[in-house]
Amino acid sequence: QKEVEQNSGPLSVPEGAIASLNCTYSDRGSQSFFWYRQYSGKSPELIMFIYSNGDKEDGRFTAQLNKASQYVSLLIRDSQPSDSATYLCAVWNSGNTPLVFGKGTRLSVIA
Amino acid sequence: DAGITQSPRHKVTETGTPVTLRCHQTENHRYMYWYRQDPGHGLRLIHYSYGVKDTDKGEVSDGYSVSRSKTEDFLLTLESATSSQTSVYFCAIRRAATDSYNEQFFGPGTRLTVL
Numbered sequence: 001q002k003e004v005e006q007n008s009g010p011l012s013v014p015e016g017a018i019a020s021l022n023c024t025y026s027d028r029g030s031q032s033f034f035w036y037r038q039y040s041g042k043s044p045e046l047i048m049f050i051y052s053n054g055d056k057e058d059g060r061f062t063a064q065l066n067k068a069s070q071y072v073s074l075l076i077r078d079s080q081p082s083d084s085a086t087y088l089c090a091v092w093n094s095g096n097t098p099l100v101f102g103k104g105t106r107l108s109v110i111a
Numbered sequence: 112d113a114g115i116t117q118s119p120r121h122k123v124t125e126t127g128t129p130v131t132l133r134c135h136q137t138e139n140h141r142y143m144y145w146y147r148q149d150p151g152h153g154l155r156l157i158h159y160s161y162g163v164k165d166t167d168k169g170e171v172s173d174g175y176s177v178s179r180s181k182t183e184d185f186l187l188t189l190e191s192a193t194s195s196q197t198s199v200y201f202c203a204i205r206r207a208a209t210d211s212y213n214e215q216f217f218g219p220g221t222r223l224t225v226l
Contacts, residue, residue: 046215047216094211102153103152
């Protein structure tokens with residue numbers, strides 16, 4: 001069974017700090033990795049994806065991937081109260097196989 | 112906005128009645144998905160489609176059926192609704208230039224309550 005594990009949180013950080021969200025996965029054949037943000041009562045929104053080992057930066061967000069350790073993370077710099085949401089990690093192998101989602105980490109940014 | 116609509120957005124129904132949820136997309140994507148989301152369980156895949164009339168089961172398919180007679184519509188049917196199917200249902204599409212990518216985008220969701 002392919003699994004994606006995330007700490008459920010809540011992860012509380014002060015405004016302006018760096019929030020670090022982590023995800024591990026079991027399928028060594030996974031090729032693509034995604035981070036979704038979900039506000040309460042809303043649908044998940046794709047905010048980052050990464051396909052290669054290393055870091056990928058987009059504004060205040062950095063995704064980090066280490067395939068050898070089967071680990072992917074999302075860093076949010078200069079955290080804002082508007083970043084308070086649940087963050088879902090998702091992993092994909094290939095072809096017709098669907099994404100496998102973690103259960104999400106709830107982030108709370110305290111003003 | 113990935114051009115995905117879901118209908119209805121809210122529905123209350125009674126145990127034992129059939130229910131059909133509709134997902135409509137405007138961008139002609141090949142892949143479409145149905146998920147349910149419940150506290151403590153996260154997003155769980157019910158069924159997905161990789162083309163017209165091509166569907167496959169997800170991890171929680173019991174009690175659900177799907178149909179896709181045209182590219183833009185993917186229907187989810189609860190054949191005889193039960194209280195355990197009270198949930199928020201999300202449709203998603205896969206937007207990818209080639210089959211080497213799988214970036215999914217979600218519709219707004221349908222909140223279903225089965226009494």
